[in-house]
Amino acid sequence: MTQEYTAQSVTADGHEPRTGSRVRTLLGRWRRDSGVWRRGIILAIAAVLVALLMIFHAQIPNRIGNLGSLTETFLPWLGLTVPVLLVPALLRRSATALIALLLPAVIWLNLFGGLLVGKSGVGGDLTVATHNVNAGNPDPQGTASSLAESGADVLALEELQASDVPAYEKALADTFKYHSVQGTVGLWSKYPLTGTAPVDIRLGWVRAMRSTVTTPHGPVAVYVAHLPSVRVKLHAGFTANQRDNSADALGEAIADERIGRVILLGDLNGTMNDRSLNAVTSQMRSTQGAAGDGYGFSWPASFPLARIDQIMVKGVEPTSSWTLPRTDSDHLPIAARVQLS
Numbered sequence: 001m002t003q004e005y006t007a008q009s010v011t012a013d014g015h016e017p018r019t020g021s022r023v024r025t026l027l028g029r030w031r032r033d034s035g036v037w038r039r040g041i042i043l044a045i046a047a048v049l050v051a052l053l054m055i056f057h058a059q060i061p062n063r064i065g066n067l068g069s070l071t072e073t074f075l076p077w078l079g080l081t082v083p084v085l086l087v088p089a090l091l092r093r094s095a096t097a098l099i100a101l102l103l104p105a106v107i108w109l110n111l112f113g114g115l116l117v118g119k120s121g122v123g124g125d126l127t128v129a130t131h132n133v134n135a136g137n138p139d140p141q142g143t144a145s146s147l148a149e150s151g152a153d154v155l156a157l158e159e160l161q162a163s164d165v166p167a168y169e170k171a172l173a174d175t176f177k178y179h180s181v182q183g184t185v186g187l188w189s190k191y192p193l194t195g196t197a198p199v200d201i202r203l204g205w206v207r208a209m210r211s212t213v214t215t216p217h218g219p220v221a222v223y224v225a226h227l228p229s230v231r232v233k234l235h236a237g238f239t240a241n242q243r244d245n246s247a248d249a250l251g252e253a254i255a256d257e258r259i260g261r262v263i264l265l266g267d268l269n270g271t272m273n274d275r276s277l278n279a280v281t282s283q284m285r286s287t288q289g290a291a292g293d294g295y296g297f298s299w300p301a302s303f304p305l306a307r308i309d310q311i312m313v314k315g316v317e318p319t320s321s322w323t324l325p326r327t328d329s330d331h332l333p334i335a336a337r338v339q340l341s
Contacts, residue, residue: 036093036094036095036096037094037095037096038096039092039093039094039096039097040088040089040092040094040095040096040097040098041096041097043085043088043089043092043094043096043097043100043101044094044096044097044099044100044101045100046081046085047081047082047085047097047100047101047103047104048100048103050078050081050082050085050104051103051104051107053071053078054075054078054104054107054108054111055107057071057072057075057273058072058275062275062276066240066241066276068275069240069244069270069274069275069276072271072273072274072275073270073271073273073274073306073308074305074306075111075112075271075273076108076111076112076115076273076295077305078104078108079104079105079108079112081104082101082104082105082108085097085101086098086101089101112295115289115292115294115295116294118293118294119290119291119292119293120291120292120293120319120320120321120322121291121319121320122319122320123319123337123339124318124319124320124337124338124339125215125216125217125338125339125340125341126153126154126215126217126220126337126338126339126340127150127151127152127153127154127335127336127337127338128152128153128154128155128156128222128263128265128311128335128336128337128338129147129150129152129154129155129156129265129311129324129333129334129335129336130155130156130157130158130224130265130266130267130309130310130311130333130334130335131143131147131155131156131157131158131309131324131327131329131331131333131334132157132158132159132226132267132309132329132330132331133157133158133159133160133164133168133327133329133331134159134328134329134330134331135159135160135161135164135184136161137161137164137327137328137329138328139327139328140161140164140167140168140171141167141168141170141171142327142328143168143327143328143329144167144168144170144171144172145171146324146325146327146333147172147324147327147333148171148172148174148175148176150324150333150335151335152335153189153190153191153215154187154188154189154190154191154213154222154263154265155172155176155187155188155189156185156186156187156188156222156224156265156266157185157186157187157188157224158184158185158207158224158225158226158266158267159184159226159267160181160184160185160186161184165181165186168186169181172188175188175190176188176189176190177189177190178190178191178192178193179193180193180196180209180211182196182197182198182206182208182209182224183198183205183206183207183209184205184206184207184226185206185207185208185209185224185225185226185266186209186224187209187211187222187224187265189211189213189222191213191214191215191216192213192214193211193212193213193214194211194212194214195210195211195212196209196210196211196212197209197210197211199223199225199249199250199253200249200253201225201227201246201247201249201250201253202245202246202249203228203242203246207225207226207227207228207246208223208224208225208226208246208250208253208266209223209224209225210222210223210224210253210257211224212259215340217340217341218261218340219259219261220259220261220262220263220316220340221257221259221261221262221263222262222263222264222265223250223253223254223262223263223264223265223266224264224265224266225246225250225264225265225266225267225268226266226267226269227243227246227247227250227266227267227268227269227270228242228243228246228269229243229269230243230269230270240269240270240276243269243270243276244276244277247268247270247276247277247279247280248279250264250279250280251278251279251280251282251283252279254280254283254284254314255283260314260315261313261314261315261316261340262284262313262314262315262316263311263312263313263316263338264280264284264310264311264312264313265310265311266309266310267308267309267310267331268280268308268309268310269308270308271306271307271308272286272289272307272310280312281312283314284312284313284314285312285313285314285318286310286311286312287311287312287313287318287320287321287336287338288307288310288311288321288334288336290318290321291318291319291320291321291336292320292321292322292336293321293322295307296321296322296323296334297323297332298323298331298332298333298334299330299331299332300330300331301326301327301329301330301331301332302330304323304332307334308331309331309332309333309334310334311334311335311336313338316338316339316340317338317339318336318337318338318339319337319338319339320336320337321334321335321336321337322334322335322336323335
């Protein structure tokens with residue numbers, strides 16, 4: 001008589017079967033289960049739909065509530081659907097669902113797996129940082145003091161409240177010899193600033209600026225920008241049209257820049273995946289994508305879900321990129337080191 005072991009059976013010497021034996025037993029049960037291919041069809045369909053969403057996200061139209069941009073903003077999080085669907089697929093013992101889940105898993109790894117590998121290197125001769133300090137920040141001086149200790153040579157601040165500017169100027173004065181505030185954005189630097197002026201991003205008030213930073217390795221054009229905020233509303237969808245128009249204007253200004261080395265610092269209220277920022281992202285590199293460790297999500301500070309604060313470069317080589325410790329803002333500050341020479 002043939003004896004068949006179960007997960008609770010023991011071997012002839014009185015010991016429990018090894019893991020490999022248990023796996024073979026489980027697979028044997030699945031092979032004898034005639035419904036293993038019929039169950040989980042809905043789970044398999046869901047997996048395929050997620051895969052199609054990741055592949056064809058660029059074809060999702062923006063005409064209806066900017067749905068395409070909204071999807072692209074949180075595109076990396078679609079990877080969470082794989083473990084979410086994996087659990088019921090295993091519980092239902094569905095081979096169909098498990099095989100289907102390979103599709104979104106492979107696609108996600110192809111799109112975002114590279115960000116899981118640390119790209120941060122050594123070297124670089126200029127450290128830059130940017131921070132949306134939040135107009136309602138209860139401790140501007142504490143925030144500025146924290147940023148002064150970041151090691152940045154050039155620091156950009158966004159969402160500056162006029163009444164708080166003196167506090168930032170005082171706290172940063174010992175670290176940065178030069179600075180300029182234009183509207184609600186400002187630039188602090190250890191090196192001289194020249195040609196500083198607002199940049200028109202079609203808002204009617206100043207939320208962007210440009211300055212030439214004269215570093216020991218030559219001039220660098222530095223742009224600071226705070227693009228308009230976006231909202232998700234039930235009746236209107238992803239309201240991002242004003243931001244998109246400002247992004248186009250910022251892209252035009254950067255395209256007309258005569259200095260070959262350009263650094264953009266700021267809160268763009270959008271991710272590198274968002275097609276509506278193409279006027280900027282098509283001509284510049286993200287330091288996080290090129291030399292960062294992980295995703296570098298910056299907002300919201302309490303539980304970062306997206307990287308909407310950006311450091312982007314053109315004609316400059318990023319060597320490392322990282323997020324800085326949290327301040328009293330709802331954004332995390334971010335920093336990068338770049339090679340100019």
